[in-house]
Amino acid sequence: MSMNIAFIGLGAMGYPMAGHLSNAGHNTTVYNRTSAKAVSWVEEYANGTYKETPRLAAMDAKVVLLCVGNDDDVRSVVYGNNGVFAGMSPGDILIDHTTTSAELARELFKAADDLGIQFLDAPVSGGQAGAQNGKLTVMLGGEQGAYDSIVNLLNCYSQKHQLMGASGSGQLTKMVNQICIAGVVQGLSEALHFAGKAGLNTTQVVDVISKGAAQSWQMENRSNTMIKGEFDFGFAVDWMRKDLGIVLDEAKVNGANLPITALVDQFYGQVQANGGGRFDTSSLITLLNK
Template sequence: MARVAFLGLGVMGFPMAGHLAAKGHEVTVYNRSPAKAAAWVEKHGGKSAATPREAAAGAEFVMSCVGNDDDLRAVCLGGDGAFAGMEKGAVFVDHTTVSAQVTRELSAEADRLGLGFIDAPVSGGQAGAENGVLSVMCGGEAATYARAEPVIEAYARVCKLLGDSGSGQIAKMMNQICIAGLVQGLAEALAFGQKAGMDGRAVVEVISQGAAGSWQMQNRHATMLEDRFDFGFAVDWMRKDLGICLKTADEIGASLPVTALVDQFYKEVQQMGGARWDTSALIKRLTR
């Protein structure tokens, strides 16, 4: 069992840190709003800290799951940042979906300070975090990853090192590119079926068993047909992620025409008031 700090207790981080405590790790948490950290301690035990530096003091592993590049820099760097509190040889594991650029920047700084750094974005959503069955895509040095993997496994269904620093973030971009196209295709199919007078649930019962089947179809078709979107991965978050994908594509000379189109469709959903709706709300722009 390890001494672990967890920074960021949102819809993903809160249950992820809980799984670490349930596995017997000694967990100290930090959250920008102290009330959420206090609620976590009340539910799971452990301790909370007032700053990332205090949370990281004495920890063998520091895990983070925050919002974006700037949030990650804020919890890592500066006098109150986690890097300032970590001892040489400790490992920082970042579960945030951020740019590969900031990952490589922070990995280099960690290396300069004698710290390990693994980028480890996750897929599986809030339900995956709550059930401890996330897919974790990792980048970094093999020896550092080997140390961190047994800790990450507290909330992972699968965890794999995919290359050097930034590789986890590139893999997460690929994940989001796939999801964007899948959700748009599902939205179009269900909206098409509605206009044609078909029973969408009955159709999905059949086609989900064939080549069209996907996680999105299995887990989102019913709520899409019920016009329910007050749960899951928010449109705002997806647009943040797709923005990272599109920026990176420009940098490396890749073409993402479908991703760029779906990103604009999500912009329409935001303009409809759906910024915090689940990403399956793409169907709303087709059925209004």
């Protein structure tokens, strides 16, 4: 069934996500800070329109979706006279696909509830390729009723979605995801580096071990480009450091011990210092292959 929705933020993830919603027949109004991107999106998708502010985009929408950069970016498009809250009505649903702090998710849940609006924190995993192919994983926090009412929307661009618990639980689950990725990428970097130093054919090594217990998404999707020294195929180091900062701040609150995550975060800081902030996360290997 077609719905009136708004999508705020047309970056590498949001642009194709909004496109999947439009292609599914939903009347999709978009807003992007750079208006030229919104114009291009509307030219590409038949069921799309764009507005000049988040408030205007949200006015006729029953569901508003966000996918922007960080906590401050979310606040900038949600609050104020031109924010989505100013254009939404009681009973509407706000879904935030941005990876943010759990603290912000709880803040928005309360602010939305005060306005009679339902809120779901819903960070995603799967990268740009997952967004383009409609194969994202979505981890949500909030109330069951709100989740049940937007399942059909989530199905447009995800292969897996699950309500993880109360508000903030989606963001906490995404933190677990990023902890896993950080450790796996560092391990893969060291393994490929070791293979090269040992005089092995690294491509053959990967072909063999990827069929056993060492297999991982990172190995299947990034090992070949890591071997070639190509690092423009995925999630940027700058964004990973943002995410790991959120993880480490949350760990200070809940008492989790994350020595490997903290170390890998420092390694990513070195990649940034070397000018690799826009490299994808597999660029950790550049610190080893000197």
